[in-house]
Each structure stands twice: as C-alpha cells, then as structure tokens.
Amino acid sequence: MTKYIRRASAFCLILLVALLVNAARVQVFQAGSLDDNSANRRSTIQRYDQPRGNILVNGKPITGSKDSGQALRYERTYKNGPLYSPVTGYASQTYGTTFVESAEDDILAGTDPMLSPIPFWNEISRTQEPGGHVGTTVNAAAQQAAYAGLGGKKGAVAAIDPSTGKILALVSTPSYDPGDIAGTGSATTDAWARLNASSDQPMLNRAIRQTYPPGSTFKVVTAAAVLENDVVNGISTPTDTPSPYTLPGTTTVLRNESASAACEDATLEYALQVSCNTVFANLGVKVGLADMVKTSENFGFNDSGVRVPMTAARSNFDTDMNQSQLALSSIGQFNTAATPLQMAMVAAAVANGGTLMSPYLVDRTTTSDGTTVSTTGSRTYKQAMSPYTATQLQQMMVNVVEKGTGTNARISGATVGGKTGTAQNGVNNEGVPYAWFISYAQADDASQPQVAVAVVVEDAAADRADISGGGSAAPIARAVMEAVLNSAEH
Amino acid sequence: MTGSTGSPGTTARSSVPAVRVPRRRGTELALIVLAVLLSVYGYCDVGLAKNGNVPPGAAGYGAGLGVLALLAHVAVRFRAPYADPLLLPIAVLLNGLGLVLIYRLDLETPSDEAAPTQLIWSTLGVGLFIAFVVFLRDHRVLQRYAYLSVVAALILMILPIFFPAVNGARIWIRIGNFSIQPGEFAKILLAIFFATYLAANRNALTYTGKKFWKLQLPTMRVFAPILAIWLISVGVLVLETDLGTSLLFFGLFIVMLYVATGRGSWIAIGLVLAAAGAFVVASFEPHVHSRVEDWLHPFASIDAGDGPGQLAQSLFAFAAGGMLGTGLGLGHSILIGFAAKSDFILATAGEELGLVGLTAIFLLYALLVERGYRAGLALRDPFGRLLSIGLASIVALQVFVIAGGVMGLIPLTGMAMPFLAQGGSSLVTNWIIVAILVRVSDRARGSLLPEGAPEAVT
Known part of the structure; x- marks a missing residue:
C-alpha cells in the first residue's frame, strides 16, 4: 500500500503545482491585461480615493475636491468654473478629462512616478502619492478682464507674454461650470446632455479649438511676407495697386470697406492703418503662393501639433490655390482660418522682434507639499521674421492704434500696436461677421512688450461698417492688456 | 524515520528504551503562539489600513483565538502527546487568517457582519476538536460505525433536497436564521465508510475479476458498491446541482480505491465514468452548463454589455494583487459581491496578500x-x-476544486475553502478532520515506541 500512497501524494503534488502555476498565470502574466480591462473598476476607484491635486493661477488654487461619500470618493470642484474652463477643462468621473486636467492628469491624480521621493517606490509599495499641483501661466486679472469684456457674447480671447510664450489669458464664452459634470449619476449625465445639446456650444474652447476666418488681422502676416521678400521698398513707398482691384484671372472686383480711404497706390503703412483689402490682395499675389505659405507657416499656420499642453486646432493657410484664391487668402478670407491663439501668436511674434515663442500654459508642477517636480522653460517656436521686419510691423501696428481703425485700444502710459479685422461668415457672407482684434502692449517704463492678445467676437451685433474689430473687439483687448500691464507694476 | 537509528528488535528487549520518539509539544506550542500572533497582526493591520487605528476588538480577538488555541494544545498535550506538531498550528493559522479576511470584508458591508458568527463557529469547531482528541482514544473504533456512517451520510445528503435552493444549489438546511450544509459532515462519514469497506475488501477487489486486454476488471459483486457510489455522486449533482461536492466525493473514492488496491484499472474506469457523467450533466443541466460557459468565457458578460460576472471580478481581484498584493484592507475584492466572504474568500487573499501570500x-x-x-x-x-x-x-481535493474554480483553472463550483471561508459547517468539519488526523498521527508516531513503554498506554 505504501507505494500507492506515495503515488497518490504525487497526484496531490500535481494539483498543488497546477494551482501555483495557474496563480502565477493570473497574478503575474495576465495581470496587466486584467488590470486594464475596461470592466475592472479598480483603477477608477483608486484614482478617486484621494483628493485630486489642484490647478493654480497666480499660486492660488482654482480647483478643489469634495468627498462625495460614494464608491468613487473624491469629486472635482471648480472655484470659478466658467471663467477657467478653457484652461482647466474638466475632470469627470463619468466623462474623463480634458485640457490641463487631462494633460497633467498623472501629476494631479498622484500617479506620476516623478512624485515619489524614491524611483519606483510606489510600484513596490503599491501606494499612491497624494495628488500634485499644477501651476499655470495664467494671469488672473487678465483672465477676468477678458471674461468680463466678452460678457454674454460669443467669443474668445487668447493672451500671450511675447517674450516667453506664457499664456496669460485663455477665455471662451459662453462657458460652463466643469463642476457640473465632475461626478457620477443622473445630475451629471443630465448636465452633460444639456451642455452638449445647447446651440451655444458652451463646452467648445473657442480660444484654441475653434478656427475663424481671420479677416483683416491676417494682413499683418501678409505684410510680414511682403517685407521679408522685399516686394515693396519700405513701408512708406506707394504700392502699385488699383482700387477697386480685380482678382487675377477673374472679373470679380474687390473693394474696400471704407469708401473714403485712399487705398489706390497706398503705402504699406497706410494700407494697414485703414485696412485696404485691395493693397494686401495685390501684394499677396506678388509675394506668390510659396512665400505666403512659408511666412504663414513660420507664424504657426498649418501646424496641427501646437500643444499648450492641450493641442490647439490647426490653423489653415491653403498650400494649393490659384491667384484669385491667393489674393483672397492674403486678406484672411477664402480658406484661411485661425484660432484666436494663432492670431495672438502673430501679434506676439511682431512684439518680440520676430522671434515666436512656443505658447504654454503649465508653468510648473509640484508635489502636494510644494516641492517642484518639473518646470517649463521658454522655447522658441520659430523665427517668424527678421527683427528688422518686426520693427517695421511694430511701427505699422502702432500707427493703426494711434491713427487708424484701432483707436479704441489706446492705453495711456503704454505703446500699443494692433490690427482690426472683420471676417465675413456664412453662405454668401450673410452670417453676422466675426469681429477681430489683435494687439500687443508695452508699458513706457518696460524694456519689452509684455502682452500680445487676440480677441474674436462672433455675434458682434452692430452694422458691418462699425465692427471692423475696432468697435467690439478692441476694448476687450485693451482691458486685457491693461490688466497685464497693471499687474506687472506690483 | 525519526528515532529509528537503532534496531527496534534489539531495543524492544532492553529494559531502558534506546529509541526516543520526541513529542515535540514545545514546537507545537511555539508554532501556535506564532499563528495567533500572525492572525492578531493581520487583524490590527486591517484596522490600521482601513480606519487608521487598531480595531477596538483586537485584544479580545487575540485573547479569544489564543485561549481556543491553547485549550486545543492542552488537549493534544495530554491526550495525543505524540501527535504531529504541525497539524494544530496550521489549522489555527488558517482559521485565524480566515477570521481576518472575513473581518476585513465585513468593513465593506457594515450591514452584514459575518466575523462574529464565524468566531462562534470557530469556538464550536475547536470544542469539537478537543472532544474528539479527548474521547476518541483509538481511531480504529470508528470502523464499528462504518455502516451507520454511510446511512447517516446518505440522509445528510438527501435532506437538503427538501429545502429550497439557495443561489441555484440545494445544499442547505435552513431553520430560521440558522443554516447548515449537511454535505460537509457527510464527507467525513463517507471517508470512514470507504476506509472500512476498502480495508475489508482490499484483496477481493485487487485479485478477482476477468482480465480485459491489459485491464483487470473487478467482479460484479465488488463492483456494485462502487457503481452505487458513482450513482450517488451523479445524484447529488443532478438533484442538488452541487458540482463541487459531487466531484469531491468521486475524487475521494477514486483516490482511496487506488491506494487500497493499487489497480490502475480503477483509475481508468473512474476517469471514464467521471468524464461521461460530467459531459452529460454539463450538456443538459442548465446550472452546471452555465458554470462551464463562464469558465470558458469569463468575460462574455462584459462583451455583452452586462458588466463583469463573478468569475471575471474574481480574476480582476487576483490580478490586482500581483506579486506582493495591495496589503490587507487595501484591495477591492468586495466588487465580487455575493459570496465574497465564502466561496470567493481566496480572491481577497490573492488581491491583498499577492501571489506570495497565496x-x-x-x-x-x-x-x-x-x-x-x-x-x-x-x-x-x-x-x-x-x-x-x-x-x-x-x-x-477541496482546495483544488475551489481554488481552481475561483482562479479560472476549472469550472467554478460552490465550495468552501477549508478553514478560510465563511461557513460554520465547513469550519466545524475541517476541525474534526484535523482532530482525527491528530489522533491518527499520535498513533502513528507513538507506535514507533517499543512495546511496554509508558507512553503507549491507551
């Protein structure tokens, strides 16, 4: 019998080995795919088991966390949700994350390995660090000025520090409170449905995710191309331009908005001052498609990879057009389209002597107790134009504000350069036009321009002639610039 | 073997015993203390991890478990001094760990506390252990009750058929809030019967019958009881839809039959019968069929949009544990839902103690x-x-069937993890099993003593 007992014990040993091998299969070899299974709620539960780190503006949190008492414990809250939603995005237990909440999720949720004092410590100890904080470049005063300026209108504002690329304001209206969709349950899903059904598209981040025809503000880019390619002999030399101007290869006649402006053979500086369509259409054609594309791309057009850290929509300047289309594109129409951020980059490049800095929103990330994890340094995006061209453009843009269409943006004690724009919209241009204004400002006692801003107002309810960007958009830009200049003083 | 350095033949005649079989009761005591300390540590760890403080009942819990373990030890020390010193500490540790895991899961379900009841069952289990060690002086006495045992076993197995099914299986007798699984006790009774029957008919089973090709077939006379057992197993399976118990009875019988006779033919016949029975039942019995489907496709309900089933949740729990586990109190095995404290208790161990702990x-x-x-x-x-x-x-077999089931190795069958799982019947049964093993091992090691030595007094 002893022999058979030994054999039976061998059988038991086989059972043991089978269990151990199977345990290793489940717990080690297949663990990854089981952990990642969409039906496995563990990662979700753990993620919300601690307060989420905060997003900071001027060092103060604009977010919070509340203990919901539910299985998914901590819910995101927002101190001034509608104001900052284009920056923060949302962090929802139901709908995931967007914008900075998404881009810096690892830091905020505490899963970033850099948060742990010892490398791989969390993997070994199976612990989670408390959520870290994300400091943004946003200037609270500028953000509030932009939001207040837009009021109830549809529109967006993007403001940049030209010398660093720091985004000082990023506003989109109408907005929403991301806190409404932070949790789970019917209140959240109802709010989500309501926000998505709204014709106002409150969750659309118009400042970086919506492109508009830039209209006359694009003339700054065209002017840069003209000067870079020596198409004219200086900004004060008359250009050889008829008014009205017949688009090349067509019988279509292009006119100017203001009948009084003397656009025929106007100088480049005067053409920008009164926004002559004829001059810039003509000069754009003279520059040629290849060089217009090159210059616009130096400013950031046609780049779908601009990350601030969330990706901005691609601003467009067509690369394959006939001459009449090129003429229209050169005055910011046809298929030319730009995000407000893109146009703020145009103004920033001019203000910063031709060097375009990469725009960014996240200044630094820290652990929960404030120890720095990472800082973002300024990076050059591209040399958009030569410093001399930039100087000439600055002179032209200052001229626009002092004598031309942009007088509403004047600030005492500061040098302001700007450009208005009115973009036609809709089938046969029947829609309400978009009002644009791009500008930069430098306080008289400052060594360099401190702010570049782009404003777009969608439903500028005024008659066409008035809009031209100067009426509805310029005051908003001025308020934002003033806010930045004032906050720089103290 | 221990102590057999000298020749037993010569030492038996000498007046002073040269063979000294160590009793190792001190070792047992030390291991029991260790087992109790480990359990109390686990209990405190759960409280610290979940609530940030040592559970208020820690001292009482430790004292209770310690006193129970010490009483059991004292019983063994006086009544089974040569017993294997590992049996009792292992039982104490597994029982203690089970209490910790159940207490830990209770924290997730404040309205449904199982640990206090389990502690009462543990007390009863240890009480029965002591009773068996004290009053069962010789295991051979059990042979006298072989036929009484089999009748009692059959009654216990048939009884639940008259009670309502609980979660698809008719294995419970429920009277008020009190429920027992009589099939658990039947296991021991059947083992006693099998052992008696096989010990008596060993030679008849081994050497009679026709030879068919290479297999020596048994005669019909000895084959009939075996067929009867097979039918009982299938009957349990069909009437009570209890795949696990059926598998256990059948596996137990095959193992004992093989050990008794050494005939490979029995194994072959058994496997053929088991395969046939399992196939037929899995095909036609919906409850068992669905268990097989779950085993083959544990994530089918997720793909169907119904969320993860129990087995999927169990696999998630094991996977979440990984190599080292999340730590006691820090896992989410409660997501398994129903039966997390009983059939699926191992998933909590797997998640919170990891592959190492498992x-x-x-x-x-x-x-x-x-x-x-x-x-x-x-x-x-x-x-x-x-x-x-x-x-x-x-x-x-029980460990294999339930552990393999909750880890996706074999189709899942409702069964209690010995000592760990919530469930009084199972706990009490396992304490009796350990008591009998203590008695048997005492006999085994004590019998190495020379005749007439004082320790051999019965």
Missing part, C-alpha cells in the same frame, strides 16, 4: 495534506492508513 496559503494546505499522508504511511493498520489518506485527500 503561495504561502497553498503551501500551508499542502503541508497539512502532507502531514496526513505521512501519518498514513507510518501507520500499520489498513483502516487507519486509508482513513488518514482519505481525510487528507478531502482537504487537497
């Missing part, structure tokens, strides 16, 4: 089984040998 638990069971087999090897009477092999095999 391996340790499996090795504890393996050690328990091994000590049972060792006692069987050392004994001389066929009944005792078959009984200890049978009881040890019950533990081995």
Whole structure:
C-alpha cells in the first residue's frame, strides 16, 4: 500500500503545482491585461480615493475636491468654473478629462512616478502619492478682464507674454461650470446632455479649438511676407495697386470697406492703418503662393501639433490655390482660418522682434507639499521674421492704434500696436461677421512688450461698417492688456 | 524515520528504551503562539489600513483565538502527546487568517457582519476538536460505525433536497436564521465508510475479476458498491446541482480505491465514468452548463454589455494583487459581491496578500495534506492508513476544486475553502478532520515506541 500512497501524494503534488502555476498565470502574466480591462473598476476607484491635486493661477488654487461619500470618493470642484474652463477643462468621473486636467492628469491624480521621493517606490509599495499641483501661466486679472469684456457674447480671447510664450489669458464664452459634470449619476449625465445639446456650444474652447476666418488681422502676416521678400521698398513707398482691384484671372472686383480711404497706390503703412483689402490682395499675389505659405507657416499656420499642453486646432493657410484664391487668402478670407491663439501668436511674434515663442500654459508642477517636480522653460517656436521686419510691423501696428481703425485700444502710459479685422461668415457672407482684434502692449517704463492678445467676437451685433474689430473687439483687448500691464507694476 | 537509528528488535528487549520518539509539544506550542500572533497582526493591520487605528476588538480577538488555541494544545498535550506538531498550528493559522479576511470584508458591508458568527463557529469547531482528541482514544473504533456512517451520510445528503435552493444549489438546511450544509459532515462519514469497506475488501477487489486486454476488471459483486457510489455522486449533482461536492466525493473514492488496491484499472474506469457523467450533466443541466460557459468565457458578460460576472471580478481581484498584493484592507475584492466572504474568500487573499501570500496559503494546505499522508504511511493498520489518506485527500481535493474554480483553472463550483471561508459547517468539519488526523498521527508516531513503554498506554 505504501507505494500507492506515495503515488497518490504525487497526484496531490500535481494539483498543488497546477494551482501555483495557474496563480502565477493570473497574478503575474495576465495581470496587466486584467488590470486594464475596461470592466475592472479598480483603477477608477483608486484614482478617486484621494483628493485630486489642484490647478493654480497666480499660486492660488482654482480647483478643489469634495468627498462625495460614494464608491468613487473624491469629486472635482471648480472655484470659478466658467471663467477657467478653457484652461482647466474638466475632470469627470463619468466623462474623463480634458485640457490641463487631462494633460497633467498623472501629476494631479498622484500617479506620476516623478512624485515619489524614491524611483519606483510606489510600484513596490503599491501606494499612491497624494495628488500634485499644477501651476499655470495664467494671469488672473487678465483672465477676468477678458471674461468680463466678452460678457454674454460669443467669443474668445487668447493672451500671450511675447517674450516667453506664457499664456496669460485663455477665455471662451459662453462657458460652463466643469463642476457640473465632475461626478457620477443622473445630475451629471443630465448636465452633460444639456451642455452638449445647447446651440451655444458652451463646452467648445473657442480660444484654441475653434478656427475663424481671420479677416483683416491676417494682413499683418501678409505684410510680414511682403517685407521679408522685399516686394515693396519700405513701408512708406506707394504700392502699385488699383482700387477697386480685380482678382487675377477673374472679373470679380474687390473693394474696400471704407469708401473714403485712399487705398489706390497706398503705402504699406497706410494700407494697414485703414485696412485696404485691395493693397494686401495685390501684394499677396506678388509675394506668390510659396512665400505666403512659408511666412504663414513660420507664424504657426498649418501646424496641427501646437500643444499648450492641450493641442490647439490647426490653423489653415491653403498650400494649393490659384491667384484669385491667393489674393483672397492674403486678406484672411477664402480658406484661411485661425484660432484666436494663432492670431495672438502673430501679434506676439511682431512684439518680440520676430522671434515666436512656443505658447504654454503649465508653468510648473509640484508635489502636494510644494516641492517642484518639473518646470517649463521658454522655447522658441520659430523665427517668424527678421527683427528688422518686426520693427517695421511694430511701427505699422502702432500707427493703426494711434491713427487708424484701432483707436479704441489706446492705453495711456503704454505703446500699443494692433490690427482690426472683420471676417465675413456664412453662405454668401450673410452670417453676422466675426469681429477681430489683435494687439500687443508695452508699458513706457518696460524694456519689452509684455502682452500680445487676440480677441474674436462672433455675434458682434452692430452694422458691418462699425465692427471692423475696432468697435467690439478692441476694448476687450485693451482691458486685457491693461490688466497685464497693471499687474506687472506690483 | 525519526528515532529509528537503532534496531527496534534489539531495543524492544532492553529494559531502558534506546529509541526516543520526541513529542515535540514545545514546537507545537511555539508554532501556535506564532499563528495567533500572525492572525492578531493581520487583524490590527486591517484596522490600521482601513480606519487608521487598531480595531477596538483586537485584544479580545487575540485573547479569544489564543485561549481556543491553547485549550486545543492542552488537549493534544495530554491526550495525543505524540501527535504531529504541525497539524494544530496550521489549522489555527488558517482559521485565524480566515477570521481576518472575513473581518476585513465585513468593513465593506457594515450591514452584514459575518466575523462574529464565524468566531462562534470557530469556538464550536475547536470544542469539537478537543472532544474528539479527548474521547476518541483509538481511531480504529470508528470502523464499528462504518455502516451507520454511510446511512447517516446518505440522509445528510438527501435532506437538503427538501429545502429550497439557495443561489441555484440545494445544499442547505435552513431553520430560521440558522443554516447548515449537511454535505460537509457527510464527507467525513463517507471517508470512514470507504476506509472500512476498502480495508475489508482490499484483496477481493485487487485479485478477482476477468482480465480485459491489459485491464483487470473487478467482479460484479465488488463492483456494485462502487457503481452505487458513482450513482450517488451523479445524484447529488443532478438533484442538488452541487458540482463541487459531487466531484469531491468521486475524487475521494477514486483516490482511496487506488491506494487500497493499487489497480490502475480503477483509475481508468473512474476517469471514464467521471468524464461521461460530467459531459452529460454539463450538456443538459442548465446550472452546471452555465458554470462551464463562464469558465470558458469569463468575460462574455462584459462583451455583452452586462458588466463583469463573478468569475471575471474574481480574476480582476487576483490580478490586482500581483506579486506582493495591495496589503490587507487595501484591495477591492468586495466588487465580487455575493459570496465574497465564502466561496470567493481566496480572491481577497490573492488581491491583498499577492501571489506570495497565496503561495504561502497553498503551501500551508499542502503541508497539512502532507502531514496526513505521512501519518498514513507510518501507520500499520489498513483502516487507519486509508482513513488518514482519505481525510487528507478531502482537504487537497477541496482546495483544488475551489481554488481552481475561483482562479479560472476549472469550472467554478460552490465550495468552501477549508478553514478560510465563511461557513460554520465547513469550519466545524475541517476541525474534526484535523482532530482525527491528530489522533491518527499520535498513533502513528507513538507506535514507533517499543512495546511496554509508558507512553503507549491507551
């Protein structure tokens, strides 16, 4: 019998080995795919088991966390949700994350390995660090000025520090409170449905995710191309331009908005001052498609990879057009389209002597107790134009504000350069036009321009002639610039 | 073997025993203290992890478990001094760990506390352990009750048919809030019957019957009881829809039959019968069929949009544990939902103690089984040998069936993880199994003593 007992014990040993091998299969070899299974709620539960780190503006949190008492414990809250939603995005237990909440999720949720004092410590100890904080470049005063300026209108504002690329304001209206969709349950899903059904598209981040025809503000880019390619002999030399101007290869006649402006053979500086369509259409054609594309791309057009850290929509300047289309594109129409951020980059490049800095929103990330994890340094995006061209453009843009269409943006004690724009919209241009204004400002006692801003107002309810960007958009830009200049003083 | 350095023949005649079989009661006591301390540590760890403080009942819990373990130890020390010193500490540790895991899961379900009841059952289990060790002076006495045992076993197995099914299985007797699983006790009774029957008919089973090709077939006279057992197993399966118990009874019988006769033909016949029975039942019995489907496709309900099923949740729990586990109190095995404290208790161990902890638990069971087999090897009477092999095999098979089930190795069947799982019947049964093994091992090691030595007094 002893022999058979030994054999039976061998059988038991086989059972043991089978269990151990199977345990290793489940717990080690297949663990990854089981952990990642969409039906496995563990990662979700753990993620919300601690307060989420905060997003900071001027060092103060604009977010919070509340203990919901539910299985998914901590819910995101927002101190001034509608104001900052284009920056923060949302962090929802139901709908995931967007914008900075998404881009810096690892830091905020505490899963970033850099948060742990010892490398791989969390993997070994199976612990989670408390959520870290994300400091943004946003200037609270500028953000509030932009939001207040837009009021109830549809529109967006993007403001940049030209010398660093720091985004000082990023506003989109109408907005929403991301806190409404932070949790789970019917209140959240109802709010989500309501926000998505709204014709106002409150969750659309118009400042970086919506492109508009830039209209006359694009003339700054065209002017840069003209000067870079020596198409004219200086900004004060008359250009050889008829008014009205017949688009090349067509019988279509292009006119100017203001009948009084003397656009025929106007100088480049005067053409920008009164926004002559004829001059810039003509000069754009003279520059040629290849060089217009090159210059616009130096400013950031046609780049779908601009990350601030969330990706901005691609601003467009067509690369394959006939001459009449090129003429229209050169005055910011046809298929030319730009995000407000893109146009703020145009103004920033001019203000910063031709060097375009990469725009960014996240200044630094820290652990929960404030120890720095990472800082973002300024990076050059591209040399958009030569410093001399930039100087000439600055002179032209200052001229626009002092004598031309942009007088509403004047600030005492500061040098302001700007450009208005009115973009036609809709089938046969029947829609309400978009009002644009791009500008930069430098306080008289400052060594360099401190702010570049782009404003777009969608439903500028005024008659066409008035809009031209100067009426509805310029005051908003001025308020934002003033806010930045004032906050720089103290 | 321990102590057999000299020749037993010569030492038996000498007046002073040269063979000294160590009793190792001190070792047992030290291991019991360790087992109790480990359990109390686990209990405190759960409280610290979940609530940030030591649970208020820690001292009482530790004292209770410690007193129970010490009483059991004292009983063994006086009544089974040569018993294997590992059996009792392993049982205490597994029981203690089970209480910790159940207490830990209770924290997730404040309205449904199972740990206090489990502690009462533990007390009853240890009480029965002590009673068996004290009053069962010789395991061979059990042979007298073989036929009483089988009748009692059959009654216990048939009784639940008259009670309503609970979650698809008719294995419960429920009177008020009090419910027991009589099938659990039937396991021991059947093992006693099998051991008696096989010890008596060993030779008839081995050497009679026609030879068919290479297989020696048994005669119909001895084959009939075996067929009857097979029918009982299938009957349990069909009437009570309890795949696990059926599998356990059948596996137990095959193992004991093989050990008794050494005929490979029995194994072959058994496997054919088992395969046929399992196939037929899995095809036609919806409850069992769905278990097989779940095993083959554990994530089918997720793909169907119904969310993860229990087995999927169990696999998620094990996976979440990984190598080292999340730590006690820090997992989410409660997501398994129903039966998280009973059938799926191992998932909590797997998640919170990791592959390392799970391996340790499996090795504890393996050690328990091994000590049972060792006692069987050392004994001389066929009944005792078959009984200890049978009881040890019950533990081995049960662990395999339920652990394999909750980890997706074999189709899941409702069964209690010995000592760990919530459930009084199972706990009490396992304490009795350990008591009998203690008795048998005492006999096995004590019988190494020369005749007339004072320790051999019965």
